[in-house]
Amino acid sequence: MTPxxxxxxxxxxxxGELAFGAAGIGNLFTPVTDAEAEEAVDAAWDSGVRYFDTAPHYGLGLSERRLGRALRDRPRDAYTLSTKVGRLLRRAPGPAGDDLAHGFAVPATHHRVWDFSAVGVRRSIEDSLERLGLDRIDIAYLHDPDDHAEQALTEAYPALARLRAEGLLGAIGVGMNQAGLLARFIRETDLDAVLLAGRYSLLDxxxxxxxxxxxxxxxVGVVIGGVFNSGLLADPRPGATFDYTAAPTELLHRALRLKEVCERHxxxxxxxxxRFPFGHPAVTSVLVGARSAAEVRDAAAMLRHRIPDGLWAELKERELLPPGVPTPEEAR
Structure with missing residues (x-):
């Protein structure tokens, strides 16, 4: 049954509530085979996931190519696809090692060029469609415009708005790992959605x-990414990461206390x-990156897991959540 x-x-x-983040199948940090990538997408589909998110940045286009292949034979109206604009991929002039400096275990066949111009936005959409091999993109996000805010607001956003008005995009948004600039975009534009990574979790x-x-x-719809804060909330232990660096001791201890209370319930x-982000009425979906079928199935099972109301109450009582933060039982 599809959720x-x-x-x-x-x-x-x-x-839907659960979205598939395709950075992992773009070889984020470690390689994934074509077969493993396809199995991960198949597992997402079989688990009822119908929203898939990718970006040119992920593996220098590898994520888009793999996701497009895995979805190509699915009914196009049965799923939603998002990708991102702001980085164009230019072919490298010659052999240049790997792309691990940017976090992806792929050959550095291309380099990224920041471009939030109107021309760059249309070029990015065209290039993504070619890599995906699909007939349309449903949602386009401005991707990490932190250092390019003015151009993104004055050139890239209007370009996306025109594509939306022309019916070439169903929705437009901005995706970042900071909340302040996302709020500015909401105030100054007519966005449909924001994708907030790592800034609305049990720890942050x-x-x-x-x-x-x-x-x-x-x-404005909110998609929450990074609910595990890059690993600390998935498996809190010495050496776990928070925002892709070693977790500070204080945060590790807090995560372990969160785990202890959860296990008691x-x-x-x-x-x-x-489940935590759905306590806020603005949150529509949670985006989970997955690189294997097992990870996808685990995320789907975890989201279905019943959570007693007493858990949220105890987290507040123990000051592991602020007293005013909305929790899921309040949203029912």
Whole structure:
């Protein structure tokens, strides 16, 4: 049975609670074979996932190519696909080693060029469609415009808005790992969605201060990524990472306390981390990166795991969550 989908923000583009993040099948940090990538997408489909997210940045286009191949024979109206703009891929003049400096275990056949111009946005969409081998992209996000905010606001956003008006995109948004600039985009543009990574989790609620209330007020859909904060909330242990670097001792101890409370209620920490963002009414979907079929199945099972209301109450009582943070039982 396919889980219920609902529109993302004010758009008519449907998304489910769980989205497949395709950075992993772009060889994020370590290689994944073509077969493993296809198996991961198949497992997502079999688990009821119908929203898939990728980007040119992920593996220098490898993620888009693999995701497109895996989805090509699926009914096109049965799923939602998002990719991103802001980095164009230019072929490297010659052999240049690998791309691990950018986090991807792929040959450095191309280099990335930041481009938030109107021409760059249209070129990016055209290139992505070619790599995907699909007839359309449903959602386009401006990708990490942190250092390019003015051009993204004055050139890239209007270009995406025109593509949306022409019916070539169903929804447009911005994806970042900071909340402040996302809030500015909501205030100054007519976005459908934002993708907030790592800033609304059991360990980090910075998105709650301004962004999430503003999104709810303006009818902007919020997709939450990084609910495990790059690993610490998936498996808190010495050496675990938080935001892709070694977790500070204080955060590790906090994660271990979160895990202890969860286990007392018979809930895996991963399940609580996945369910937590849905306490806020602006949150529509949670995006989970996966590189294998096993990881996908685990995420789907964790999101279905029943969580007693008493868990959220105890987390607040023990000051592991702020007293005013909305929790899922309040959203029912």
């Amino acid at each position: 219920r989908r609902r529109p993302l923000g004010r758009s008519e583009v449907p998304v 609620q910075r998105g709650l201060a301004e962004l999430l209330p503003l999104a709810a007020e303006r009818g 018979g809930v895996p920490l991963r399940a609580a981390a996945l």
